Amino acid sequence: MKGKNFLIFVLEDDKLYNTILHHFLSLNPEHEVKSFTTGAELLKALHQKPDFITLDYSLPDGNAMQLLKQIRDVLPEVRIVIVSAQQDVQTAIDLLKKGADDYLVKDSETQDRLWVAIKNCKEKISLKKEIETLQTEVSKKYNFQKAIIGNSTPMKQVFSLIEKAALTNITVSVTGETGTGKDLVAKAIHFNSTRKSRPFVPVNIAAIPAELMESELFGHEKGSFTGAVTQRIGKFEEANKGTLFLDEIGEMDITLQAKLLRVLQEKEITRVGSNKIIPVDVRIIVATHRNLLAEVKKGTFREDLYYRLLGLNIHLPPLRNRENDVLLIAKHFIEQFCSENNLPKKYLSLEAKKQLLNYQFPGNIRELKSIIDLSCVMSDGEEIELAHTQRVSATMPGSITSLEEPVTLRRFTLQLLQDYLEKYDYDVLKVAQVLNVGKSTLYRLIKNKELNVPEKVY
Amino acid sequence: MQNSNIMYNIEQLYDLSGLKEIHQNDEAFIRIIKEAFINHTPADATKMLNACSAGDWAQVGFLAHKLKSSIDILKIASIKDDIRTIELNARQQKQLTSLPELVQKVNIVIAMTAKQMNE
Numbered sequence: 147m148k149g150k151n152f153l154i155f156v157l158e159d160d161k162l163y164n165t166i167l168h169h170f171l172s173l174n175p176e177h178e179v180k181s182f183t184t185g186a187e188l189l190k191a192l193h194q195k196p197d198f199i200t201l202d203y204s205l206p207d208g209n210a211m212q213l214l215k216q217i218r219d220v221l222p223e224v225r226i227v228i229v230s231a232q233q234d235v236q237t238a239i240d241l242l243k244k245g246a247d248d249y250l251v252k253d254s255e256t257q258d259r260l261w262v263a264i265k266n267c268k269e270k271i272s273l274k275k276e277i278e279t280l281q282t283e284v285s286k287k288y289n290f291q292k293a294i295i296g297n298s299t300p301m302k303q304v305f306s307l308i309e310k311a312a313l314t315n316i317t318v319s320v321t322g323e324t325g326t327g328k329d330l331v332a333k334a335i336h337f338n339s340t341r342k343s344r345p346f347v348p349v350n351i352a353a354i355p356a357e358l359m360e361s362e363l364f365g366h367e368k369g370s371f372t373g374a375v376t377q378r379i380g381k382f383e384e385a386n387k388g389t390l391f392l393d394e395i396g397e398m399d400i401t402l403q404a405k406l407l408r409v410l411q412e413k414e415i416t417r418v419g420s421n422k423i424i425p426v427d428v429r430i431i432v433a434t435h436r437n438l439l440a441e442v443k444k445g446t447f448r449e450d451l452y453y454r455l456l457g458l459n460i461h462l463p464p465l466r467n468r469e470n471d472v473l474l475i476a477k478h479f480i481e482q483f484c485s486e487n488n489l490p491k492k493y494l495s496l497e498a499k500k501q502l503l504n505y506q507f508p509g510n511i512r513e514l515k516s517i518i519d520l521s522c523v524m525s526d527g528e529e530i531e532l533a534h535t536q537r538v539s540a541t542m543p544g545s546i547t548s549l550e551e552p553v554t555l556r557r558f559t560l561q562l563l564q565d566y567l568e569k570y571d572y573d574v575l576k577v578a579q580v581l582n583v584g585k586s587t588l589y590r591l592i593k594n595k596e597l598n599v600p601e602k603v604y
Numbered sequence: 605m606q607n608s609n610i611m612y613n614i615e616q617l618y619d620l621s622g623l624k625e626i627h628q629n630d631e632a633f634i635r636i637i638k639e640a641f642i643n644h645t646p647a648d649a650t651k652m653l654n655a656c657s658a659g660d661w662a663q664v665g666f667l668a669h670k671l672k673s674s675i676d677i678l679k680i681a682s683i684k685d686d687i688r689t690i691e692l693n694a695r696q697q698k699q700l701t702s703l704p705e706l707v708q709k710v711n712i713v714i715a716m717t718a719k720q721m722n723e
């Protein structure tokens with residue numbers, strides 16, 4: 147089998163035609179061709195897992211119709227092409243319906259068409275292997291023991307819960323302050339679950355206007371509303387058999403909450419403008435930085451939906467409570483940044499480490515990443531000195547320099563956003579990009595008058 | 605079961621030009637094809653003749669179907685239509701009285717083709 151990587155089975159009881167097919171298909175040195183004259187012989191050899199099978203329709207021990215099912219039961223993915231002198235169109239249609247990939251009539255062009263069928267099959271296999279490789283890479287990326295860095299006691303508890311969540315389809319609610327990595331936890335659960343080869347579909351509820359959310363989640367039919375010029379499937383259908391990650395679920399409009407609850411209970415959706423019920427099999431993971439129970443008490447979040455979504459709660463601790471994790475994560479970010487930017491390896495000085503350990507990180511890991519990236523850029527040598535981190539903190543409004551002042555997280559965050567808005571001349575999109583926050587979050591805060599901007603901006 | 609009314613073309617009964625073209629005049633392959641024909645096809649034709657004598661029309665239809673592609677590949681033009689008629693009529697069990705003569709013709713032409721190939 148040296149040098150050969152494409153196994154072809156030829157089932158043809160006519161010795162002459164069998165010889166021709168065998169010879170023709172063996173012309174490519176990558177092919178290993180095995181010939182059979184009865185269906186029973188071929189079935190016995192299926193454990194060799196051929197990539198491609200040609201079947202004659204009429205066989206001494208049955209016909210291709212019966213054999214197709216038996217082959218498909220063992221090898222559902224194998225490419226099967228019927229090569230037959232049988233020219234009855236209905237027979238061909240029936241065989242294609244039963245799972246044959248192609249039907250070729252024996253004539254002067256059969257061999258050319260067979261060659262094309264094999265070429266297509268190889269391309270399909272190559273694409274499949276590429277997808278599998280990519281899926282493996284993604285799974286490795288979200289192998290939570292590697293993707294989520296941490297050795298602290300609170301994080302060990304988080305890992306234990308992620309492991310439990312990945313084993314079942316239970317709804318998971320991920321809570322924690324902004325920047326603690328809730329999306330990373332959602333991905334880690336999905337890519338370590340049995341659904342990992344199916345889609346992971348994230349939806350940021352805060353980033354989508356309320357009036358578009360129903361269509362976004364459930365899809366719409368053409369003409370169902372102004373602007374619905376084509377039919378569109380929603381996120382639930384997109385995530386079918388996979389995982390739907392509803393980020394910032396606390397921002398969902400109360401009227402849509404009732405529809406979401408119904409979908410979660412019935413496991414079926416109806417597109418906007420349609421009466422057709424579409425069953426969906428979706429695993430739900432939600433995240434919020436809000437205290438949903440408090441929202442329930444305020445009447446802005448439905449109690450029944452709250453209990454439906456609560457499922458397994460994974461609360462991510464803020465970085466300041468994660469003991470020495472900050473240094474492990476900082477080291478990872480330094481390596482990542484240097485690698486991505488072709489910089490020589492760098493490391494934190496003792497003083498810099500001490501400062502990071504003492505810092506409160508109101509923006510959590512997102513803030514740490516920002517500090518580290520800038521520190522790497524600012525430092526000239528291998529060592530990231532204290533001066534560099536001080537310089538970094540000095541350029542970050544309300545940051546390390548104000549640690550001694552007792553401030554609430556919300557006040558700190560608002561101050562940070564306000565300073566950046568002023569720094570970038572109230573360019574909301576720029577600030578959203580620099581601070582890695584949703585622009586809709588900024589617009590909401592501006593709308594609520596929690597951030598001050600000149601009239602012309604908003 | 606010989607029938608003196610059947611006339612046979614005594615010129616070469618087969619044409620390998622198409623096969624040679626596809627397989628780029630691969631002499632070794634053409635030899636293998638000839639051997640495969642000589643070793644298997646006349647035997648199948650004889651089986652069809654026996655099945656016809658026994659009135660086993662399903663088997664006649666099956667063997668005619670099997671022989672059809674060999675006849676097409678080797679371009680044995682004199683029986684190209686006959687083998688299709690045999691297959692169709694045997695499967696549908698119609699005009700059965702005409703089948704023995706056609707089956708015999710096919711049997712003889714295939715035997716003669718094999719003989720020509722051997723020469």
